[in-house]
Amino acid sequence: MSKSIGSFLKKHSALIVVGATFLWSGLSILSSRRAETPSKDGVVLRIGHWQLEAGVRSGFNAMAEAYHKLHPNVTIIQDAVPEGTYGQWMSTQLMGGTAPDMLEAGKVPYNVLLGYYNRYFLPMTSVVNQPNPYNKGGSMEDVPWRKTYKDSMRSGYIEELQEYMQIPLSQFGVRVFYNKDLLKRLTGREIPPRDYREFLEVCRKIRSQASENGKPYVPVAGSGYHMWMWDGYMADPLTYGALRHLDFNRDASVGNDELYVGFKTGRINFGFPAFEAKYRMIRQLTEQFQSGFTGLGRDEAVFLFAQQQAVFISTGTWDVGSLHEQARGVFEVGIMEFPFPTPDDPEFGKFAEGPVYDKTFTGFAFVVTRTCKHPEVAIDFLRFVGSQKGNEELNRMIGWIPAIKDTQVAPMLEPFNPQLQGIFGCMPITLGGETIIKWTQLSSLYQVNQISYPQLTAEFLPFYLEHGEDEWAELYRNRRRGMVRDEQLIAGMRDMAGASPADASSTRWIKYRQLTTNRLINRDLNAAFLRNQLEAGGAGHVAVPYEFSPEVIAAVKARLDRGRPVELVAPGKERD
Amino acid sequence: MMSRFLRAFPLPVIAFLVCFPGCAEQKNSVSPEERLAAGWQNFRGGEFSLALRDFKGVGAVTAIDSPVHLAALYGEATTWYLRRPDEDPARSATLYRQVIQLAPTNSLAAWSWLALARIKAQPVEGNAPELEPLVLAYQEVIDRFPFHPAGEEALLLQQAARLEDPGTARAREVLEVLDAFLETHPESPWRSAAYGLVAHCCRMLGLEERRLEAAIQAWKMAEVDPTNPFQDLAVTYWQIATIAEFELGDFETAREYYRRLIDEYPAEQRVFVAIQELARMDELEARLRTEASTP
Numbered sequence: 001m002s003k004s005i006g007s008f009l010k011k012h013s014a015l016i017v018v019g020a021t022f023l024w025s026g027l028s029i030l031s032s033r034r035a036e037t038p039s040k041d042g043v044v045l046r047i048g049h050w051q052l053e054a055g056v057r058s059g060f061n062a063m064a065e066a067y068h069k070l071h072p073n074v075t076i077i078q079d080a081v082p083e084g085t086y087g088q089w090m091s092t093q094l095m096g097g098t099a100p101d102m103l104e105a106g107k108v109p110y111n112v113l114l115g116y117y118n119r120y121f122l123p124m125t126s127v128v129n130q131p132n133p134y135n136k137g138g139s140m141e142d143v144p145w146r147k148t149y150k151d152s153m154r155s156g157y158i159e160e161l162q163e164y165m166q167i168p169l170s171q172f173g174v175r176v177f178y179n180k181d182l183l184k185r186l187t188g189r190e191i192p193p194r195d196y197r198e199f200l201e202v203c204r205k206i207r208s209q210a211s212e213n214g215k216p217y218v219p220v221a222g223s224g225y226h227m228w229m230w231d232g233y234m235a236d237p238l239t240y241g242a243l244r245h246l247d248f249n250r251d252a253s254v255g256n257d258e259l260y261v262g263f264k265t266g267r268i269n270f271g272f273p274a275f276e277a278k279y280r281m282i283r284q285l286t287e288q289f290q291s292g293f294t295g296l297g298r299d300e301a302v303f304l305f306a307q308q309q310a311v312f313i314s315t316g317t318w319d320v321g322s323l324h325e326q327a328r329g330v331f332e333v334g335i336m337e338f339p340f341p342t343p344d345d346p347e348f349g350k351f352a353e354g355p356v357y358d359k360t361f362t363g364f365a366f367v368v369t370r371t372c373k374h375p376e377v378a379i380d381f382l383r384f385v386g387s388q389k390g391n392e393e394l395n396r397m398i399g400w401i402p403a404i405k406d407t408q409v410a411p412m413l414e415p416f417n418p419q420l421q422g423i424f425g426c427m428p429i430t431l432g433g434e435t436i437i438k439w440t441q442l443s444s445l446y447q448v449n450q451i452s453y454p455q456l457t458a459e460f461l462p463f464y465l466e467h468g469e470d471e472w473a474e475l476y477r478n479r480r481r482g483m484v485r486d487e488q489l490i491a492g493m494r495d496m497a498g499a500s501p502a503d504a505s506s507t508r509w510i511k512y513r514q515l516t517t518n519r520l521i522n523r524d525l526n527a528a529f530l531r532n533q534l535e536a537g538g539a540g541h542v543a544v545p546y547e548f549s550p551e552v553i554a555a556v557k558a559r560l561d562r563g564r565p566v567e568l569v570a571p572g573k574e575r576d
Numbered sequence: 577m578m579s580r581f582l583r584a585f586p587l588p589v590i591a592f593l594v595c596f597p598g599c600a601e602q603k604n605s606v607s608p609e610e611r612l613a614a615g616w617q618n619f620r621g622g623e624f625s626l627a628l629r630d631f632k633g634v635g636a637v638t639a640i641d642s643p644v645h646l647a648a649l650y651g652e653a654t655t656w657y658l659r660r661p662d663e664d665p666a667r668s669a670t671l672y673r674q675v676i677q678l679a680p681t682n683s684l685a686a687w688s689w690l691a692l693a694r695i696k697a698q699p700v701e702g703n704a705p706e707l708e709p710l711v712l713a714y715q716e717v718i719d720r721f722p723f724h725p726a727g728e729e730a731l732l733l734q735q736a737a738r739l740e741d742p743g744t745a746r747a748r749e750v751l752e753v754l755d756a757f758l759e760t761h762p763e764s765p766w767r768s769a770a771y772g773l774v775a776h777c778c779r780m781l782g783l784e785e786r787r788l789e790a791a792i793q794a795w796k797m798a799e800v801d802p803t804n805p806f807q808d809l810a811v812t813y814w815q816i817a818t819i820a821e822f823e824l825g826d827f828e829t830a831r832e833y834y835r836r837l838i839d840e841y842p843a844e845q846r847v848f849v850a851i852q853e854l855a856r857m858d859e860l861e862a863r864l865r866t867e868a869s870t871p
Binding site: 115118119125129146151152153154157159161162164243250251252253353354357359418420421422423424474476477478480481483484487488491492494495496498499507509510511513514516517520521522523524525528529532533535545546547548549551552553554555556557559560561 | 660725733799860
């Protein structure tokens with residue numbers, strides 16, 4: 001008998017294993033479903049997101065628990081889905097009508113997301129215009145919810161729809177993280193470098209030493225993913241001075257069309273000292289990265305940092321918890337500002353006219369889906385985690401920065417305080433498909449020191465000038481092609497304005513007129529003006545945007561002399 | 577027996593299939609007004625086929641002279657005009673003309689005339705459309721509904737289209753039209769946009785004082801949507817300040833608007849540049865004073 005059982009088991013072992021696994025998974029699903037099943041009058045809400053970083057899920061669970069204590073009939077369950085598949089997962093759930101009640105909206109192209117906002121998510125405008133009841137008793141008790149946000153809930157507002165659609169929960173920023181122990185061991189420093197020269201010196205010391213296995217230390221863990229941070233916070237702002245030469249429409253930024261006009265008219269070239277400075281700094285920075293960094297991804301750089309082979313890494317607040325988690329018990333993580341040159345820096349000081357403008361942004365934003373059976377409860381939960389206390393608590397547990405005003409930030413996150421007055425980059429060199437490809441190829445070679453700056457620019461410039469013309473024209477054609485999307489929005493808004501009750505109608509018509517003015521009436525005026533000036537007479541006709549002309553100086557002088565205004569252009573006398 | 581059954585079997589199935597959707601339709605019946613609203617909801621959601629089904633459905637069950645029927649026709653026309661892909665501008669134009677024919681003085685007729693003009697404004701393979709037919713189409717709306725919002729909008733769109741031409745003669749013509757509009761439409765909510773266009777004309781003509789005046793008027797007349805966090809006046813302040821500083825040397829006005837920008841929008845990217853410009857103006861004045869006091 002036992003022999004026959006033994007032989008049966010032996011013969012069908014694979015089948016038995018499969019069957020047992022099936023049974024186990026079935027029972028697990030049943031028991032978890034049972035645990036999630038609400039009591040007769042209970043409510044279960046699901047919330048979907050892609051934040052698998054350390055602390056997020058436990059933070060949400062704790063907030064769900066706290067909410068459950070306040071509202072015992074409500075249970076909140078998370079669906080945490082990996083970032084790589086989140087877009088597909090969200091789309092499938094939405095289309096199948098099985099989406100969670102609340103979703104972190106994203107990971108699909110923006111035009112697709114716009115369609116989703118319309119089709120699957122509830123507008124929040126009326127909700128966010130009311131005070132948040134969970135702020136009762138606090139300093140913002142009577143303040144509309146959206147105004148309790150550090151950024152007035154900008155990231156919740158979808159301009160194309162003229163509606164608040166999502167509720168952001170955290171603020172984000174980018175800084176340099178460093179291994180405190182390794183920094184001290186290799187350089188003897190307790191504090192991180194505060195400026196660029198100090199940083200380079202520290203990097204030199206780090207590079208000169210090797211680990212026990214003889215492998216030299218790397219100052220900065222870099223990758224293709226990390227490059228934009230070093231460029232955006234360190235090198236690109238050095239080009240700020242180009243603003244005064246190229247901001248032809250004088251809107252205080254340099255567009256890629258303006259830069260092209262600058263090159264085309266000979267107003268500027270790659271020999272412009274600020275442009276050269278930017279690329280000198282990129283070379284100096286990338287020399288501190290591990291070799292072959294351009295071919296590596298984010299995880300490989302993080303691995304190098306976690307393995308204590310590199311001292312510095314740049315990343316955002318979203319990685320604070322994960323990096324601390326990986327370093328726990330092994331080394332201490334510090335956070336520092338990007339080591340930007342000081343004004344007295346011998347090489348870059350004259351380009352560093354101020355600190356780098358750094359406006360942090362809010363994200364980790366949630367929508368309520370139209371299929372939600374209890375939208376009022378979902379909104380109430382978002383109010384709970386978006387209140388002063390709730391938001392502070394959630395972010396404290398995650399290790400992120402609260403999105404709500406007058407909340408406590410963890411001391412380790414203090415370096416993330418935004419710098420709201422400063423310089424910014426003015427070298428948007430690519431115009432369209434071909435120039436983007438060419439520039440990316442060449443600048444990658446430059447970053448890994450395979451070509452020099454003169455080689456980079458000598459190869460790119462003729463290509464840019466030749467192909468730029470077509471790409472500029474294509475840029476305008478694409479703008480025009482995009483007009484139909486604006487017309488769709490405007491037609492939809494016109495219907496809403498006409499069909500709204502009297503009190504809402506006025507605001508809707510204002511929105512309608514603003515959309516029409518910005519997107520149809522003024523759509524091409526500046527671009528046409530710039531193109532017409534260029535075609536009319538080349539460089540001589542393109543005004544120098546930030547120079548005082550002799551006439552203006554004379555007018556100022558006359559005002560100072562006489563203390564009264566002076567007419568620069570006589571009435572009726574027009575420019576030909 | 578069996579074969580008879582098999583032959584008869586499809587009959588009840590067919591009968592059920594025929595009846596069931598009818599029953600379901602009856603059970604889910606909604607009013608034409610609700611279905612019209614659903615049509616626009618679908619339109620806004622990019623569900624153009626569903627929107628068409630709704631608009632056509634409303635059209636089929638409403639009296640031809642009823643406002644809902646007219647609105648459904650307008651909705652259908654707009655969907656054929658703006659849906660992508662499968663747009664049909666010719667069909668759309670026919671439907672807009674039906675709206676106009678059915679109720680020539682109705683507000684929807686005004687919007688239909690404007691839509692007929694906008695069809696002509698659509699780019700051809702990304703290139704700008706022919707100007708003259710577009711200008712004439714806008715003129716139809718302006719002549720028929722000079723004080724209707726659609727007519728006022730048409731006038732501004734018409735002048736903006738004309739300003740794409742580089743000539744100063746054209747800019748002068750546009751300026752005259754806009755001046756006349758501002759004089760005859762003292763209550764229009766489009767006045768801020770009109771002043772914006774006046775400022776652009778003056779820029780093309782080099783009339784910098786008038787340009788500054790128009791830019792300030794555009795700001796003063798601007799409607800405020802308190803619910804829109806992106807609607808800020810930082811750009812407007814910046815433009816006024818820079819016109820005053822660099823075109824007129826009117827540093828007092830420039831300072832006033834730079835300071836407004838700094839005070840009201842402290843997180844704006846332009847704040848740093850504004851601070852630098854305030855310092856530059858101070859420096860220039862100090863230098864000029866020194867020069868003046870030096871024999």
